[in-house]
Amino acid sequence: MSDDHDHDHDQSPGHGVGVVSKTAPKTKRPSLYKVLLLNDDYTPQEFVVWLLQAIFKKDAEDAVRIMLHVHNNGVGVCGVYTYEVAETKVAQVMELSRRNQHPLQCTMERE
Ligand code: TYC
Numbered sequence: 001m002s003d004d005h006d007h008d009h010d011q012s013p014g015h016g017v018g019v020v021s022k023t024a025p026k027t028k029r030p031s032l033y034k035v036l037l038l039n040d041d042y043t044p045q046e047f048v049v050w051l052l053q054a055i056f057k058k059d060a061e062d063a064v065r066i067m068l069h070v071h072n073n074g075v076g077v078c079g080v081y082t083y084e085v086a087e088t089k090v091a092q093v094m095e096l097s098r099r100n101q102h103p104l105q106c107t108m109e110r111e
Helices: 045-054 060-073 083-099
Strands: 032-038 075-082 105-110
Touching: 032 060, 032 083, 045 060, 045 083, 060 075, 075 083, 083 105
Parallel strands: none
Antiparallel strands: 032 075, 032 105
């Protein structure tokens, strides 16, 4: 004979107490990527300044500063973004450069 005197058919640990397992909330920060602009001898300075304002949302002063940095150093950072945002901005730069027949190159690199 069973000595189970509660007739609710519950499983151990008994008394209708369910097991609640908590999973730790996952809050991993995404990796960040630098978008880099490369210098060349042909793309007009004003096109690069326009592009830095249009795609990277820089004000005129910052755009000129970044363009001159790339012009003088060969490469420079336009901004730091999550993977998909960086990828989109690189694609936008490459497409605008191609459409305007400029050889301007843009890449991304994990920070
Ligand atoms: N070197 C170019 C010129 O003198 C200007 C330039 C700047 C081009 C930045 C590309 O990423 C670049 N016309």
